[in-house]
Amino acid sequence: MTTIDSPTAVGSGNAATDKFKGARFTADTSPERLSAIATEALAGLSALIHRHAVTYPEYRVLKQWLIEVGEGGEWPLLLDVFVEHDIEEVNSTRFRGTKGSIEGPYYVPGAPELPAQCTLPMRDEDRAHTALVLRGRVTDLDGAGLGGAIIELWHADDEGYYSQFAPHLPEWNLRGTIVTDSEGRYEITTIQPAPYQIPTDGPTGQFIEGAGWHPWRPAHLHLRVTSPGKQPIITQLYFAGGDWIDDDVATATKPELLLDPRLDDTGRKVVSYDFALDPEAD
Numbered sequence: 001m002t003t004i005d006s007p008t009a010v011g012s013g014n015a016a017t018d019k020f021k022g023a024r025f026t027a028d029t030s031p032e033r034l035s036a037i038a039t040e041a042l043a044g045l046s047a048l049i050h051r052h053a054v055t056y057p058e059y060r061v062l063k064q065w066l067i068e069v070g071e072g073g074e075w076p077l078l079l080d081v082f083v084e085h086d087i088e089e090v091n092s093t094r095f096r097g098t099k100g101s102i103e104g105p106y107y108v109p110g111a112p113e114l115p116a117q118c119t120l121p122m123r124d125e126d127r128a129h130t131a132l133v134l135r136g137r138v139t140d141l142d143g144a145g146l147g148g149a150i151i152e153l154w155h156a157d158d159e160g161y162y163s164q165f166a167p168h169l170p171e172w173n174l175r176g177t178i179v180t181d182s183e184g185r186y187e188i189t190t191i192q193p194a195p196y197q198i199p200t201d202g203p204t205g206q207f208i209e210g211a212g213w214h215p216w217r218p219a220h221l222h223l224r225v226t227s228p229g230k231q232p233i234i235t236q237l238y239f240a241g242g243d244w245i246d247d248d249v250a251t252a253t254k255p256e257l258l259l260d261p262r263l264d265d266t267g268r269k270v271v272s273y274d275f276a277l278d279p280e281a282d
């Protein structure tokens with residue numbers, strides 16, 4: 001039963017699907033390219049069916065499960081956890097700036113605009129957790145500061161829930177659109193996020209449990225950094241030494257994206273991170 005204190009996978013999943021369906025996407029894919037990709041995908045599937053001698057009961061369970069993934073609104077979750085990291089990897093090889101990572105299903109545009117030095121919107125119960133101060137600069141590849149650059153930051157609360165995907169949270173909790181100062185600097189105060197499990201009460205969770213895998217993601221911040229004429233960066237920042245860093249269910253960590261905060265004398269965790277943006281690609 002859904003309660004205000006326990007958002008469900010289906011609630012979270014349907015919110016993710018509804019937000020995704022709100023936009024219409026197109027891709028400039030030729031029939032030849034579509035045919036080549038689809039042929040290889042089907043050939044790969046054919047090969048594994050033969051290699052593992054997949055049975056009719058297994059085939060029927062697969063069909064039933066695929067239907068449930070759709071009805072539960074979990075396609076964004078499933079694809080972003082298991083597939084997006086490869087898409088990100090092949091599309092970022094030509095860039096020299098800050099490493100990207102997967103966007104995941106929980107980005108929402110239009111978070112409240114905040115000045116370069118700011119605190120993310122949060123509840124009193126969020127403030128009870130360790131404060132985290134993330135500061136640094138947004139620059140071009142030569143290190144020149146990019147004034148007026150936009151940093152969109154979103155992350156889960158201490159229980160692993162994202163605002164707008166869990167009905168008990170205020171609309172913009174732990175989300176903000178930060179504008180760098182004239183020299184590209186920023187200083188954002190938020191809270192230290194915790195590792196979280198991706199939703200386990202829906203078909204994605206059933207699949208993970210059935211396969212004997214785990215559903216954990218390491219603690220992370222999501223960021224989208226943009227500046228006119230520059231290639232946007234979508235990435236995540238993680239915490240050195242944290243749980244699940246080397247065993248992320250979404251395979252989305254990178255050594256270049258690890259933070260190592262230090263405690264200051266007021267008990268806050270403080271860390272610097274600079275973002276370098278490539279020139280805008282064609």
Ligand SMILES: [Fe+2]
Binds near residue numbers: 156222
């Ligand atoms: Fe996340």
